[in-house]
Amino acid sequence: MSDPDEKIRFMETTVTRGRPPEGPNLAERLDGPEDDRKRLRVILETIAGQRTVAGACEELGIGAARFHELRTQALQAALEGIAPRASGRPARPEESPDPKIAQLEEKVRDLDLELRASHVREQIALTMPHLLKPESSEPGPQKKKPSKVLDKIKKDRKRRR
DSSP: SSHHHHHHHHHHHHHHHSOOOGGGOOOOGGSSSSHHHHHHHHHHHHHSSSSSHHHHHHHHHHHHHHHHHHHHHHHHHHHHHOOOSSSSOOOOOOOEEEEEEEEHHHHHHHHHHHHHHHHHHHHHHHHHHHGGGGGSSSSSSOOOOOHHHHHHHHHHHHHOO
């Protein structure tokens, strides 16, 4: 292998590592109708130099002008598809709220506020019951009727002494 030409021929015939390139056959693995995948494969074959434009037009049954339009559309769509975009999920456009939904949301807020106020009143009633006793309209001290249970407890205490 001292001859440089022989070394170049050896390098050209050497098998490359990894998967073999699929080229235009990649179009067959894409989702979509069979006719569209066939068109894409033929377009890619012309770009790769594996097929002439005339041969591609013959296989697709279209004229050269239409073929050039299709190829331009495919390349333009590919270019737009690989253009960098902002990362993340696109922002959802703000929808105009339905007036009934807005009305119901306001009602929910009002009821929530009323419920919180009710909880506060309940806590006050449990913590400070003397604040909730109604005031009498008559002036002066009022006598309370003694409770029978309290009278019994007092008698029991007196007996123990």
